[in-house]
Amino acid sequence: MARDAGVSRALVSLVMRESPKVSPAKRTAVLESAAALGYSPNRLASRLASHRTNTLGVLFLDLHNSVFADIYDGITDGVAGSGNQVMVAVGSADPGTELEAVRSFVDLRVDGVLLAGYTGTSAELAGALRGTPAVVITREMEVDGVDSVLTDDFRSGALAVEHLYGLGHRRIAHVDISDWLPYTERREGYLHAMEQFGLAPQLVHSDMTERGGRAVMEQFLDSGATLPTAVFAHNDLTAIGIMEALASRGLSVPGDMAIVGCDNIEVGASPLVGLTSIDQHAGLLGRVAAQAMLDRIAEAGRPPVTRKFEPALMVRRSSDPAA
Template sequence: MEDVARKAGVSRALVSLVMRDSPKVSPAKRTAVLESAAALGYSPNRLASRLASHRTHTLGVLFLDLHNSVFADIHDGLSAGLAGSGNQVMVAVGSADPRTELEAVRSFVDLRVDGVILAGYTGTSEDLAAALRGTPGVVITREMEVDGVDSVLTDDFRSGVLAVEHLYGLGHRRIAHVDISDWLPYTARREGYLHAMKEHGLEPQLVHSDMTERGGRSVMEQFLGSGAELPTAIFAHNDLTAIGVMEALAGRGLAVPGDVAVVGCDNIEFAASPLIGLTSIDQHARELGQVAAQAMLDRISGTAGPASTRKLEPALMVRRSSDPAA
């Protein structure tokens, strides 16, 4: 910066103003400084200047998975919500591994981000609080009890209820649920399913899988090979799992929904394709991202109060995988 000031014949303070795009500099002086900087190959250290103002205008965003496009939808919502705020985003993937998640959060904090947004966090509240070390946070898809950390999610219990109510209304009484692994802290969809089944006096049937298309296909193939009585309808934890279930059924020559109706959850774009036609519970992923972005902007600006929870209402999207008339 000293060399730029000397070459332009101005003070170091004026060069600093130009590099910060201050409106207090005349056009002639600004041109002289920029031309001198270009001639000397000078590039300002933006991180240093941001740290000097106690803000880096950078946010860390942790996604559970990038293979599931619901997180791409959340990212789109975050981008829309942060547009024009002057904040940049750094992204990490947790892969449903609490240790990987916490390493990413600690790295974000070490890099002095202004806040951390987590979409699909699987660890504990205590570990998250320790990793954040007071850095503002927003958790998407899960309700957390951590000081300074807001929660933004869709009512997953209601999602499970909606799926069962829809299938029951179509005449189904043997309704199975392809659930996620027991250790994952996302049990509300299962709880909603169990509640609705009990309300209708139906016997629940749970099978566990991971959250992938491959996992859904594998668990359904195992079930079909077991000789157990086939359910007339299946509610899967997410759309990818539901699509895997549909693939396994098709592989055995079973028709959807003629032999088995299938309902997913998330309402990803691929599931809505006419080629798939998957009935799904819309989680409003893009809106989740937008609401989370605003919550973060409020928190880092100091206008937010105590940690809060914002919960959206899910919506049933009926397609031909459950209702041939759809």
């Protein structure tokens, strides 16, 4: 192609790298020659030669929960204009699956990895990353070269109890996640607030899904036990499942039972659902995590940084008839 355009190979390289050092006339000659020859530059090869792929790997725990879609939107907003592309993988509540996805990203030589909803250990993550910069979203990790971006989950749990207590509720249950998952701060915040108010806690485990929330409440209703007057659910999907079970038995929300979720997903905020929820600022988490990733790539040796945000209570019909 250099011969066909009447220029040197070095000049062709400058044109393909969009260097401003090339005159318009010579740029036009090279591009016209490339078009005539059907030439397309190998962008991956040029990126590898510069030791950058301009690609970021993003791992999500679950795409059935729209909070992760909100985080994704924040990430794409955060990297817009940076010249980076995003590669997405979906994990599961299985550290082995997550770690395999991280290893695949590293093998593909991404410049960094963002993890939303990671459930494994710090040591496992460090081993899978092999020095690749990373940002963990929704959880605080202590790993060299890994930043953390999250909302204060302990405060989220306490905020839910404080709200319900203020409305006069004293039998407040918490529909929690599985014991083995590392996301315990919402539970700890709930337990702390219940103790502060002198209330007896009631914990029930579910699987973070709408189906799981529905099953938990159906078991409550079938047991004949004294029902709580209010429930704080670990996430909005679980809360919506609880509301469905109550409606199917002719019970009202909040008249028979008040419900508070966590995540503030769009469907929960719909007037048709009216779910009171703790806003985790998912879009903001994604944007801040993206910027943290770009900063870490630019300065890989700096100490890990944790950015933690305050949650916000979004009161709607499910806990307050006047909302």
